[in-house]
Amino acid sequence: MKVIEVRNLHKRYPDHVAVDDVSFEVSDGEIFGILGPNGAGKTTTVECVAGLRTPDRGTVRVTGIDPQQDRDALRRVLGAQLQSAALPDKIKVWEAMDLYASFYPDPTDWSELLERVGLGDKRGTYFGKLSGGQRQRLSVALALVGRPRVAVLDELTTGLDPQARRDTWELVEQVRDSGVTIVLVTHFMEEAERLCDRVALIDAGRVAATDTPAGLIAQVGGAQRLRFRPTAPFSDDLLLALPEVTEVARSGQQVVVTGTGDLAPAVMLTLANHQIVPADLRVEQATLDDAFLALTGRKLS
């Protein structure tokens, strides 16, 4: 069943159109990614979903609720972790959890929730003293304290170091496993590829494509590339004869082979048959970045 339905959403600000025409659906229990460069309209889109902004056109439904008609009902099913939304510096972690729990009719056990996000030993710490990663985890916990069915997480890992980012990713997967549908807004290709069941690529206020990460990459051909330095000379025709290979190029000592399907095993087998070892072998696969570039003509970052 569809937990979120967005149709032909349009929102303009006094000086520009933030969201031109955005439609997507989010199914129960999935991690749905909204991926696009800065300024693509991602945040405005989820702010409309979270009922913080009034769309100029289009419809939004969250578990059947119209965010504009019934804000109270929406707040009970949707928790949001928003960009540039923080807490006072002098509030302690436990006080924030206790306070936010009191805002909901049927809150979860916030003490257990703090343990789950890995802040069990930080309950007496001031918000102002938490690291970036800890703040984000507290922010996720606050979004979940009211037992929402849907959690909107906007730019969750921006500004975090790689370790904190991986920890946060694990947390998001745990949250999904506990049955919460997640809308994840990001401009990090790796984040979307790693976490999302489906991704909407957004560019200039429009959806360029919606699919699984693998599906999006396949849409652009799923090209792969092998780079290696051969231990013995060979003719390009040797590899061009393989059905998987579409192109062979050389730069200095390096050979770059482009192709599709089971490219790597086919090339390796052929080289081995001729006693050639591919030294410094690297396999490069198309990424969501390539998909984004192919679909919009623009780079993601």
Add this chain to the structure above:
Amino acid sequence: MRKLLFVETKLHLRQWPTMVFTIGLPLALLLGLGSIPDLGKPDPAMGGQRFIDTQLPAQMTLLAVLTLACSVLPAVLVTYREQGVLRRMSTTPVPPGRLLAAQLIINLAIGTVSVFLLVVLGYVVLGAAMPKQLPGFVLVFLLGSAALLALGLVIASIAPTGKSAPGIGSVVMFPLMFVAGMWIPREVMPDALRVVSDYSVAGPFAQALRDTWAGHAPQPLHLIVMVAGLLVFGGIAIRLFRWE
């Protein structure tokens, strides 16, 4: 709402230097100036009233309330807006307006503590008069504080950043203290200045405090100006206040 009030009160107490300054400065000025012997004698320029009985404590009450309204309240609210505390709260079932209400209540409570200390310590330490018209005094205090806190909301609405809020607050606060008679008692003001004072909200507040302190009824004009101030500033704040 009770939990919100409780947590916000704790947050205020953790900013204890601000609290000490807000409550302590008027109190220190009252006790310091009040212990100058000449100020404890009946002053013919003020109709025979003693400076320490009405003018000084009324002005110190005004100082405490103006500090809260022009400095403490806007600084907290603008910082909350800047840091996204209000935005964070608007994603919950409790509207961020409750946070505003909690702040107003807490500031009024701090003002009440301040005026209580001014009255009691003035009486105990200086032998100054207690407010003789007590119900009127309480009414005037609540009405004037509400009007000035509403002005504080207007400052919070127009201040772009948390750092600029105290500056804008001072620009509003010092002229108000001047026309209210902080440095020149209203009795010795030129007539034109006293007319300005009568319509400045802070002026009526200070004078109505003095009147009730001395046992008189507050002047109707002063009550009307304070009610008008509450409505006008409140209305402007509701129109201008931005949540993010």
